[in-house]
Amino acid sequence: KAGVTQTPRYLIKTRGQQVTLSCSPISGHRSVSWYQQTPGQGLQFLFEYFSETQRNKGNFPGRFSGRQFSNSRSEMNVSTLELGDSALYLCASSLEVDGANVLTFGAGSRLTVL
Amino acid sequence: DAKTTQPNSMESNEEEPVHLPCNHSTISGTDYIHWYRQLPSQGPEYVIHGLTSNVNNRMASLAIAEDRKSSTLILHRATLRDAAVYYCILRAYNAGNMLTFGGGTRLMVKP
Numbered sequence: 001k002a003g004v005t006q007t008p009r010y011l012i013k014t015r016g017q018q019v020t021l022s023c024s025p026i027s028g029h030r031s032v033s034w035y036q037q038t039p040g041q042g043l044q045f046l047f048e049y050f051s052e053t054q055r056n057k058g059n060f061p062g063r064f065s066g067r068q069f070s071n072s073r074s075e076m077n078v079s080t081l082e083l084g085d086s087a088l089y090l091c092a093s094s095l096e097v098d099g100a101n102v103l104t105f106g107a108g109s110r111l112t113v114l
Numbered sequence: 115d116a117k118t119t120q121p122n123s124m125e126s127n128e129e130e131p132v133h134l135p136c137n138h139s140t141i142s143g144t145d146y147i148h149w150y151r152q153l154p155s156q157g158p159e160y161v162i163h164g165l166t167s168n169v170n171n172r173m174a175s176l177a178i179a180e181d182r183k184s185s186t187l188i189l190h191r192a193t194l195r196d197a198a199v200y201y202c203i204l205r206a207y208n209a210g211n212m213l214t215f216g217g218g219t220r221l222m223v224k225p
Contacts, residue, residue, distance in 0.1 A: 033210075090157045
C-alpha cells in the first residue's frame with residue numbers, strides 16, 4: 001500500500017517568488033492536512049481539507065493557501081516567499097480508527113528560500 | 115487542544131525498556147491521548163493512542179493514569195531505530211486532523 005507522497009522533496013526559491021507543493025494521500029483517505037516544521041517553531045498546523053473543503057486553518061498569513069481536488073490530492077501554495085518560510089512542509093492523510101483519526105505523514109518537502 | 119508537558123530528552127540503553135512520560139493535567143473527558151514519533155529526516159509516524167484504558171500494539175504500550183492527567187509510552191525493548199523525537203498529543207474526539215505538537219522528548223538510545 002503506497003504511503004503519502006509529497007513532491008518535490010527539495011526545492012530552492014528566492015524571496016518574492018511563489019511555490020506550489022503537492023501531496024497525494026493514501027488511497028481511500030479523504031482528509032489531508034498540512035504542517036510546517038522549523039527549528040525555531042517546531043511543527044505547526046497550516047490547514048486541513050476534507051472532501052475538497054477547508055475544514056480547519058492554523059494561524060498563518062494569507063500568503064499560505066491550499067486546495068484539495070476531487071481525487072483527494074492536495075496542493076499548498078506560498079506566495080511572495082520570505083526567508084522565514086524556509087522549512088520542511090509536511091502533508092498527512094488520515095483514516096479514522098476507533099473514532100480517533102490516525103494521521104499518516106509524508107516525508108515532506110524541504111523548501112529553502114534565499 | 116489541551117497542553118501536554120514532556121521532558122526535553124531521555125537516554126536509554128539498547129534492548130532495555132523505556133518509559134516516556136507525559137503530563138496533561140487539563141485533559142478533558144473526550145480527549146484522546148496520541149503518541150507520534152519522528153525519526154531523523156522523516157515525517158512523524160503514528161505510534162499509539164488511547165482514551166482511558168491501557169493500550170498495546172506491535173510498536174509500544176500506552177499506560178494511562180486513572181485520573182487521565184498523565185500517561186506513559188512504553189517501548190519494551192529499545193533498539194537503535196527507536197531513537198527519535200516522541201510527541202504526546204491530546205485530540206478531541208472527531209476533531210479533524212489539526213494536531214497541536216509540543217516540543218516532544220528526544221530519545222537517545224545507546225548501543
